[in-house]
Amino acid sequence: MKDVASQIRQGNRLALSCLLTWIENENPEGRAALDELFALTGRAFIIGITGPSGSGKSTLVNRLAIQLTGSPQTPQSVAVLAIDPSSPFSGGAILGDRVRMRDLMEHPEIFVRSAATRGALGGLARAASEMVLALEAGGFDFVLVETVGAGQSEVDIACLAHTTLVVEAPGLGDDIQAAKAGILEIADILVVNKADKNGADTAARSLAAMLEIGADAAGLNREEQVTWKVPVLKTSALNDEGIDELVAAIRQHRTYLETSGEWQRRSQIRLDDLFERLLREKLFAEWKRNIQNRKYEQILGEIHTRKISPYQALKQFRA
Structure with missing residues (x-):
């Protein structure tokens, strides 16, 4: 156990994979190692990505992860934790790392891991928070957490991430999906993916209108100071369009978090x-x-x- 912790401090990704497996399988050695590594946590920028099935979250995460690594001169490291449905027989993730994001597997600055929900509500694996701690201890600059679907308990991601992206797509019943369980209330950034399809502009306008209605219902008005105005962005992850603008919005939100005290609070x-x-x-x-x-x-x-x-x-x- 101590050997695994020391190897993680040295950047050994095999040891990190071992720790993640321990955590997911509830092996006591996992928490013992986290205990040793806890002082190394708290530095990573945690980004949650959620939304309904069919919105293209995985492709968007793929593009986003690559973009966040930056330039070869000043590279930044990115960990992706993809929460997959569970196999009813094994309890393991059905889709798996390689099937979901093959393009990321060989990138030197990107680490990908799948975790099974095992029946957890909200699309978050039971051990997700501890797995994120492990990834933080691994020294990654960014940790992306992609959750399964979008349901009534999907708001759990807001308690885990610094910045939450809610991804929608044309033709998925955006009004209904976004209205579920106050999904708009947890969004720091709203993304209409698959913007190359018909109905993207309509979906974006609809979501923007819903945000306005939500603000009015909360008793806010235009004259009051709004600390963070949730942007509605259009992307086409498949065509690599709108990703630069999305990354810029994410960085702007991080600046807001750090200057407002929200980073520490979250x-x-x-x-x-x-x-x-x-x-x-x-x-x-x-x-x-x-x-x-x-x-x-x-x-x-x-x-x-x-x-x-x-x-x-x-x-x-x-x-």
Whole structure:
């Protein structure tokens, strides 16, 4: 374990892959290594990319990752964490690294990893936050997190990323998709991908109008100072169009985050969420060890048969 941590400090990507596997498989060595590496985290710029299936997220992430590496003279490193659906049999990612982003695999400044959702809500893998920590410890300048689909719990990405991109595309029922679960509320940048298709301009105008309606509903007006105005950008990742403008908007948002104090606030929220999850896991595990197993199983059985509700069951246990 200590050897893996030291190798990661030296930039060994094989060791990093090993750590990510430990984390995903809930191997205790993973958290032990993260403990050693934690001081190296907190420097990477974390970008979340979410949106409905068919919006071209993977192709967009591909283009974006390459663009963010910069010039050969001043290269920057990029890690891509692609959250894939789970195989119902193995629990592993179905699509996998090589199928999703073959173009990135041989780039010297880009590291790609897939993770399975394993039933996690919001399209985020259960261990995603810890995997991001590992990638930060790996010394990457950017960490891109692409999530599965867009659903009611997709807002989870906003607690993980510094900047959240919501990707839509013409013909996917943009109004309905974007309105789900306040998806527009988590967007720092809205992207209409596949802009070479008919309906892209209409989709962009519709999303911009929805943003205005949302601002009005929140009680904002044009005379009030708006700290960050969410841009609606059009891209065609397949044709490599609009990527420069998207990267520029991402950099502008980073400047806003750093100058407004939002960077620190969002980073703290992410760590708060991680610690609270770890604490819940630990407290429940300890509580379950101390409780009489028969009583616990008996109460579960009564809940299953609807004899008591989960809320009534809670009253039978002391905190």
